[in-house]
Amino acid sequence: MAIELNIADQFAHLHLNRPKALNALSFEILGQLDAALGKIEDAIEAGQVRGVFVTGEGEKSFCAGADITELMGRTLTQEHEGARFGQSVFDRLAALRVPSVAVIHGYAFGGGLELALACTFRVATAGAKMGLPELKLGLIPGYGGTQRLPRVIGQDRALDMILSARTVDATEAERIGLVTRVVDSKDPAAVGREFLKPYLKHGLIALDMAKQAILRGMQTTLAEGLRIERDCSTLAFRSGDATEGMTAFLEKRPPVFKDQ
Numbered sequence: 001m002a003i004e005l006n007i008a009d010q011f012a013h014l015h016l017n018r019p020k021a022l023n024a025l026s027f028e029i030l031g032q033l034d035a036a037l038g039k040i041e042d043a044i045e046a047g048q049v050r051g052v053f054v055t056g057e058g059e060k061s062f063c064a065g066a067d068i069t070e071l072m073g074r075t076l077t078q079e080h081e082g083a084r085f086g087q088s089v090f091d092r093l094a095a096l097r098v099p100s101v102a103v104i105h106g107y108a109f110g111g112g113l114e115l116a117l118a119c120t121f122r123v124a125t126a127g128a129k130m131g132l133p134e135l136k137l138g139l140i141p142g143y144g145g146t147q148r149l150p151r152v153i154g155q156d157r158a159l160d161m162i163l164s165a166r167t168v169d170a171t172e173a174e175r176i177g178l179v180t181r182v183v184d185s186k187d188p189a190a191v192g193r194e195f196l197k198p199y200l201k202h203g204l205i206a207l208d209m210a211k212q213a214i215l216r217g218m219q220t221t222l223a224e225g226l227r228i229e230r231d232c233s234t235l236a237f238r239s240g241d242a243t244e245g246m247t248a249f250l251e252k253r254p255p256v257f258k259d260q
C-alpha cells in the first residue's frame with residue numbers, strides 16, 4: 001500500500017510511501033487515503049486518536065503533487081470527477097475532529113501542498129520547498145489550493161504564489177504563515193508527534209468545538225462567526241468534560257477528560 005496508517009499512543013500517522021515518484025498522488029492512492037481517513041474517524045470516535053500527522057517516504061519529497069502521468073487524455077467528465085474526488089478526500093482530512101499536521105520534508109508541490117493545506121497545521125524541515133506549480137503545466141490547482149491557500153496566507157500572497165508558480169523555501173514559508181514552524185530534523189514522524197503533544201491533553205469535545213468555531217467562522221461574516229462561536233461554546237459547556245475541567249480547577253488538580 002502506498003498509504004500506510006499507524007495508530008498508536010493517541011496518534012494516527014499517515015505515511016505516503018511511493019518514493020520512486022516522489023510520493024505523487026495517483027487516483028488509486030487518493031482512494032487509499034480516503035479509506036485510511038475512514039479508519040482514523042472511527043479511531044477518533046473510539047477515543048484512540050487525539051492528533052494526526054502526515055509524512056512522506058524518503059529524504060527528497062513529502063509529495064510532488066497529483067500523478068501527472070494520469071492527468072492527460074481524460075474526458076471532461078473524468079476531469080471534473082477527478083477534481084471532485086480529490087477535493088472530497090482533502091475535505092475529509094480537514095474535517096477531522098482532532099488537529100492534524102503535515103510535516104513537509106523536501107518537496108510539497110501541487111496536490112502535495114494542497115494535501116498539507118487541508119491539515120490543521122503545516123511544519124517544514126529546514127530544506128523544504130513548496131509551491132503550486134500547476135500554471136507551468138497549463139493547469140490551475142484543483143484539489144483546494146485556490147481556496148485554502150488564500151485562507152492561510154492571504155489573498156495577495158496566494159495570488160503571487162499561484163500566478164507565478166514559484167517555489168517558496170522553508171524560511172519564506174514560515175514568514176508568510178504557510179507553515180507554523182521550521183525545524184531542523186531528519187525524522188518527520190518525531191516532528192509530527194512533538195508538534196501535536198500540546199493538544200493531546202485536551203478533551204475531544206472542546207478540541208472539536210474550538211477547531212470548528214475557528215475554521216467555520218473564517219468562512220463567513222463576523223456576525224455569523226460569532227453565532228457559530230456561541231453555539232459551539234454552549235455545546236462545550238453542556239459536556240461532562242466542562243464540568244470536570246472547572247471542578248478540577250477549583251479542586252486544584254489536573255482534569256481527567258472522558259470525551260463526554
Ligand code: CO8
Binds near residue numbers: 022
Ligand atoms: N507525478 C508523477 N511523477 C512524478 C511527479 C508527479 N507529480 N513528480 C515527480 N515524479 C517522478 C518523475 O517523473 C521521476 O520519475 P522517473 O524517475 O521515472 O523519471 C521521479 O518522480 C523523480 O522526479 P525527478 O527526476 O523529476 O526529480 P527531480 O529532483 O529532478 O525534480 C521535482 C523534483 C522538482 C519535484 C520534479 O519532479 C517536478 O517538478 N515534479 C512535478 C511537480 C508538479 O508539477 N506538481 C504538480 C502536479 S499537478 C497537481 O498536483 C494538480 C492537483 C490537482 C489535480 C486536479 C485534477 C484531477
